[in-house]
Amino acid sequence: MFKVNDNYLKLPGSYLFSTIAKKVNTYKSEHPDKQVISLGIGDVTQPLAPAIIERLHSAVDEMADAKTFKGYAPDLGYEFLRTTIAENDYAARGVNIAADEIFVSDGAKSDSANIQEIFSLDNKIAVCDPVYPVYVDSNVMAGRTGTYDDTTGLWSDVIYMPCRAENGFAPEFPKENPDLIYLCFPNNPTGAMISKAQLQEWVDYANKIGAVIIYDAAYEAYISEADVPHTIYECEGARSCAIELRSFSKNAGFTGTRLGFTVIPKDLKSSDGVALHSLWARRHGTKFNGAPYIVQAAGAAVYSEEGKKQTAQQIAYYMNNAKIIKEALAEIGYTVSGGVNAPYIWLKTPNDMTSWEFFDYLLENANIVGTPGSGFGPSGEGYFRLTAFGSYENTLTAVERIKKL
Ligand code: MLT
Numbered sequence: 001m002f003k004v005n006d007n008y009l010k011l012p013g014s015y016l017f018s019t020i021a022k023k024v025n026t027y028k029s030e031h032p033d034k035q036v037i038s039l040g041i042g043d044v045t046q047p048l049a050p051a052i053i054e055r056l057h058s059a060v061d062e063m064a065d066a067k068t069f070k071g072y073a074p075d076l077g078y079e080f081l082r083t084t085i086a087e088n089d090y091a092a093r094g095v096n097i098a099a100d101e102i103f104v105s106d107g108a109k110s111d112s113a114n115i116q117e118i119f120s121l122d123n124k125i126a127v128c129d130p131v132y133p134v135y136v137d138s139n140v141m142a143g144r145t146g147t148y149d150d151t152t153g154l155w156s157d158v159i160y161m162p163c164r165a166e167n168g169f170a171p172e173f174p175k176e177n178p179d180l181i182y183l184c185f186p187n188n189p190t191g192a193m194i195s196k197a198q199l200q201e202w203v204d205y206a207n208k209i210g211a212v213i214i215y216d217a218a219y220e221a222y223i224s225e226a227d228v229p230h231t232i233y234e235c236e237g238a239r240s241c242a243i244e245l246r247s248f249s250k251n252a253g254f255t256g257t258r259l260g261f262t263v264i265p266k267d268l269k270s271s272d273g274v275a276l277h278s279l280w281a282r283r284h285g286t287k288f289n290g291a292p293y294i295v296q297a298a299g300a301a302v303y304s305e306e307g308k309k310q311t312a313q314q315i316a317y318y319m320n321n322a323k324i325i326k327e328a329l330a331e332i333g334y335t336v337s338g339g340v341n342a343p344y345i346w347l348k349t350p351n352d353m354t355s356w357e358f359f360d361y362l363l364e365n366a367n368i369v370g371t372p373g374s375g376f377g378p379s380g381e382g383y384f385r386l387t388a389f390g391s392y393e394n395t396l397t398a399v400e401r402i403k404k405l
Helices: 016-030 052-061 079-093 108-118 134-140 195-209 274-288 294-299 305-333 355-366 394-404
Strands: 102-105 125-129 158-162 180-184 210-218 241-245 260-263 334-340 343-347 385-389
Touching: 016 355, 052 260, 052 294, 052 305, 079 260, 079 294, 102 274, 108 134, 108 210, 108 241, 108 274, 108 385, 125 134, 125 305, 134 158, 241 355, 305 334, 305 343, 305 394, 355 385, 355 394
Parallel strands: 125 158, 125 180, 180 210, 210 241
Antiparallel strands: 102 260, 241 260, 334 343, 343 385
């Protein structure tokens, strides 16, 4: 008789965004007359930029011609895309990352979930709290997190680094040394950012204790302030301790098209000298047949002159929404942060409501969907996340509705 991987049975409830979708669908079916505005999941609303669409079309045409047709993509990504990424995201910032240190994938969500596979089950993970739930859930599935405490919402074998208003939503070095440190900046969900000097301290710390930093830079394109690192490899010594995850979803609207990449420098080795680069390459070879050619071709178009200009306009559009939300909420007395280097506004729930109470209150009284802070971890309790990824019109309407509450 077969048995299941019982680590899955340890997961409490369903995935955060599935729970929200279910609640919202129920509400909509019970209130078909209500116009519900979603500022919940960080999904883009602007269509793909013209330069990207044009390249998608021409790449489809190539697939229709026997001379240019492509079968399986190289599992690590097409050379043309890896080179373009190396030049634009790294060399242009004075950072040394070679094209063959870039692994193209179908998105940062799967990479952030899968990367833990190449590490020992004995390794201890450290995560920010609140945190993008995929990091913890994927480690639960692997069996690395111990037991779950329903009362505290914490896993016994996970090191939590609380990020709250008191510390500027920036993690502090944990008391116990971790092996794998998950960091995400600009941060999802808080929208906070850390300076280059702060990130350098994390790199120095990881090198000192022999840990790996898994650095999720999916929101890098939203950085607006100077002295803020766009990639962890701007920090000295990061090549020997950091993996970086990147996405095309938020910078270029590929949430439905799927494309991302992971950087693993060849200098990154375990304490017994094993290069993580070759392990991840081996994993890709076995478990992945490459992102589709047409999507990778479209990904390269993001870096064309037109592509850069058009995606920058989209980012400015979303950041204008962020400003509208943040200013309006501050004006009516909410405590708000984020929204400067990230498309997320993080607010304190009013009147000591719990995160889920505020979720229900907002859905029922303003027909607005947001994300409860506690869904990202216990330190998110009493907070709430709104995204700037809605349309301009919906953002204005949402703000007006909140003002009237
Ligand atoms: C979020 O809303 O946190 C993100 O959109 C989820 C994701 O990128 O998978």
